[in-house]
Every structure is written in structure tokens, then in C-alpha cells.
Amino acid sequence: MSDSRAVVLLSGGLDSATVLAIALAEGYECHCLSFDYGQRHNTELDFATRLARTMGATSHRIAGIDIGGFGGSALTDHALHVPTQGVQSGIPVTYVPARNTVFLSYALGLAEVLDAADIFIGVNAVDYSGYPDCRPEFIAAFEAMANLATKAGIEGRSLHIRTPLIDLPKEAIIRRGIELGVDYSQTVSCYQLDAEGRACGRCDSCRIRAAGFEAAGVPDPTRYLGG
Amino acid sequence: MSDSRAVVLLSGGLDSATVLAIALAEGYECHCLSFDYGQRHNTELDFATRLARTMGATSHRIAGIDIGGFGGSALTDHALHVPTQGVQSGIPVTYVPARNTVFLSYALGLAEVLDAADIFIGVNAVDYSGYPDCRPEFIAAFEAMANLATKAGIEGRSLHIRTPLIDLPKEAIIRRGIELGVDYSQTVSCYQLDAEGRACGRCDSCRIRAAGFEAAGVPDPTRYLGG
Numbered sequence: 001m002s003d004s005r006a007v008v009l010l011s012g013g014l015d016s017a018t019v020l021a022i023a024l025a026e027g028y029e030c031h032c033l034s035f036d037y038g039q040r041h042n043t044e045l046d047f048a049t050r051l052a053r054t055m056g057a058t059s060h061r062i063a064g065i066d067i068g069g070f071g072g073s074a075l076t077d078h079a080l081h082v083p084t085q086g087v088q089s090g091i092p093v094t095y096v097p098a099r100n101t102v103f104l105s106y107a108l109g110l111a112e113v114l115d116a117a118d119i120f121i122g123v124n125a126v127d128y129s130g131y132p133d134c135r136p137e138f139i140a141a142f143e144a145m146a147n148l149a150t151k152a153g154i155e156g157r158s159l160h161i162r163t164p165l166i167d168l169p170k171e172a173i174i175r176r177g178i179e180l181g182v183d184y185s186q187t188v189s190c191y192q193l194d195a196e197g198r199a200c201g202r203c204d205s206c207r208i209r210a211a212g213f214e215a216a217g218v219p220d221p222t223r224y225l226g227g
Numbered sequence: 228m229s230d231s232r233a234v235v236l237l238s239g240g241l242d243s244a245t246v247l248a249i250a251l252a253e254g255y256e257c258h259c260l261s262f263d264y265g266q267r268h269n270t271e272l273d274f275a276t277r278l279a280r281t282m283g284a285t286s287h288r289i290a291g292i293d294i295g296g297f298g299g300s301a302l303t304d305h306a307l308h309v310p311t312q313g314v315q316s317g318i319p320v321t322y323v324p325a326r327n328t329v330f331l332s333y334a335l336g337l338a339e340v341l342d343a344a345d346i347f348i349g350v351n352a353v354d355y356s357g358y359p360d361c362r363p364e365f366i367a368a369f370e371a372m373a374n375l376a377t378k379a380g381i382e383g384r385s386l387h388i389r390t391p392l393i394d395l396p397k398e399a400i401i402r403r404g405i406e407l408g409v410d411y412s413q414t415v416s417c418y419q420l421d422a423e424g425r426a427c428g429r430c431d432s433c434r435i436r437a438a439g440f441e442a443a444g445v446p447d448p449t450r451y452l453g454g
Binding site: 110135 | 290291292293324325326327328329331332333337339340359360365369371372377378380381
């Protein structure tokens, strides 16, 4: 297992771009993994591909996965409505069942094939407190399971799930990314991005992102619809 | 969460067909899930589809997943050779990295959408002692993680990973299935099944299966190549 090789989950969004910058700054050889899961906002995959290339990742894979077909989330089920009235408490309708579990499981398989000891994921328990699979206790349980699931675990080498953003408010994430040279104009967060990569400005993800730039005192580089 | 609804992982093989029979006999409404992961032996998916229908499953889904593209296993990487010299100790080359983790993660997503409290999987720690993700400690860790990953877990309802075969030798699995009326001629186990569903008779999976029928004192209904 290489100490310097990492799998980085990269969505094309602000958080995962920051995570990639952090992993690169720590000296990891970064192998990025994105998912095409039938998300409404799959223009984000083009952004992920460009970010991986321009930021200096060693490889980038897009895995097609079928969880969208299970339904149950406004992000994949076009019959459900993406809320645009502001962030509510509780588990949002945009929660995709078992999404981070599935994403991390794929990352685990790739880490095993690449002999990588670290998996980086941009989960955040501050802004996404309503998502069960963004909580530190979920990540700890996944890591424990992962170390029993694999050859590496059997052989006594441990694998780590790295969540450098988990406790950070959005403005702190943005400040950290700017220090590391992340170009946030090349990232997208909107749940209902249009084909040109323009954001709606009204969904939860847009609201959290815009508030983050404001709190960080940084001009918001997001391209909004009609903007 | 319905106490009587279950997700059953169904490969088309002897073990998972027996698991489906057990779940049905326990009175569960069974929703089967199979995976197309680029396996050499994907004729097994036709067998899974037929088994789900003839045995009385309520639904059957085949999810296409990309782990085959990661390489690293003789079951998905055609450049690697499926061993036919007999079962060896250690982790076999037919081990697919993180396969059961990925399979169970999908099952978890489907269980959440269907509001099912049980996931049945035919892992076996006797014949597959070389696979890290067939061990009871892995299953227990996955269950603990799953209960933190989901809405149901947050709401205090628990999800169970059911592994009725985990401690059974192959002959005991076969005897149990026969009691329950499983038609094993409609199941396939071979790692290099041909397009007509005929088994090689020489890979580890064929050898374990054939020895099981012999030990159970039951005629082997498997269709072998050249047989």
C-alpha cells in the first residue's frame, strides 16, 4: 500500500474541489473518482473532468451507477420537486438513499486495486446535518467496516477515510480553497444546473454556497441563470 | 419499515437461490437484486431472472455497476486466468475488490427506498474463507455502518443483514434447499460458464459445488461442458 496514493471522490462541486486541493497539497498522488448516477445536475461531471485535469490529478474515472433507478430522491427522481424555498431542518428530499455508502464502497474497491491507503471525501456535517451519511459517526463506522472488507485489512494494513471538511462551515472551506489556489468559478454546486453549467440560485445547495462566499468576504464567481 | 419486506441478493447461483427460498419460507415479500458487473459468467443473470420469477419473488432488478472496470480480479479482468487446479488457501485471484461491500451498499439503498428492514445475502465463511468480505465480522461491521447511514437508522429503526448460510458447509446448504423445494438444475455456480449455461467443472466454484452434492448424497444436476 502506497502511503502517498489516494482515491479522491470528486463531484465537480466546491467541496470536493477543495478536498482535491488539500490532498494534492499534502503530497498525495490523487486518483479521482466521479459518479454518473442519473443525477439531474450531471453537467457537473464535465466540471469534475476539467478540475481533475487542471488541478493535477494523476487519473480520473467516472463510474456509472444505477442507484438513480431505485427512486426516492429529488436529485434522481424527476417526479419529485427540488425545494427552492430555503434550507429546512430534517432529512431533505434531495437526500439520495445510501449515496455516500455506495460512493465510498466504489472508492474502496478502487483503493484496493490501486493499493491506496487513503480515501478523501468532501462530506460536511455542518451544512448537511440532515443527511445521515454525512455524520462523523457514519464515516467512522464505514472506515471500521472497510478495514474488515479488504485484503489490506486482513493483512493488517489500515485504510483511512479522510474528511478534511467535515467540521468546517462553508466560509472556512472557501478560505482554505482560496489559499490553495482553487478556482471556484470552475466548480458547480447547484442541484438543478442547466446544460451550460449555470446555477439556479434558489436550491439549498446554491443558497449554502452563496452564503459561504458572502461570509468569507469573497466575490461569488458562480454563473447564475439570467445572470 | 415493513417487517415482512426483504431485499435478497440473487446471483443465480446455488447459495443465493437457497437464501431466496429461506427468505420466502420465513414469509418475507422478497425484492431481488442482481448485478451486472462485467463478470465473465454473466449468463448467470438469465438464471437469476428465471429463479426470481419461478420461485415467487415480488420484484427483481439488475443493477449495472462499473467495478469490473477497476480490474484486479480474474472474474472481471479477462487478462487474468481463472484457476482450475483446485482450491488453494489465501485470498483467491477470483476475489473481486470490495464486491460484497458494493453489493450490500446497493441493497441498502434499495432497502431504504422500499422501507425493507432485512437484507439477505448468501455469503459463506466455510467455503470462501479466503474472501475477507465473506466473514461474520465484516457482516457485523457492515450492519453497524448501515444503521448509521440511513434515515431508518436515524429514526431508531434497525436494519439487519441476514446471512443464513454463513456457517453452513455446502452439503448442508444443499439439503436445506432441497427441503424447501429449490430446483438446483436452474442454478449456476461456475466462474466460466458458457453462453448456454454449462459449467467448466474445473474452477474452484465448480469443485466446491460438485463436492457439496456428493457429500449431501444428492445427484448433481449441473450441466457440464461436454457432459
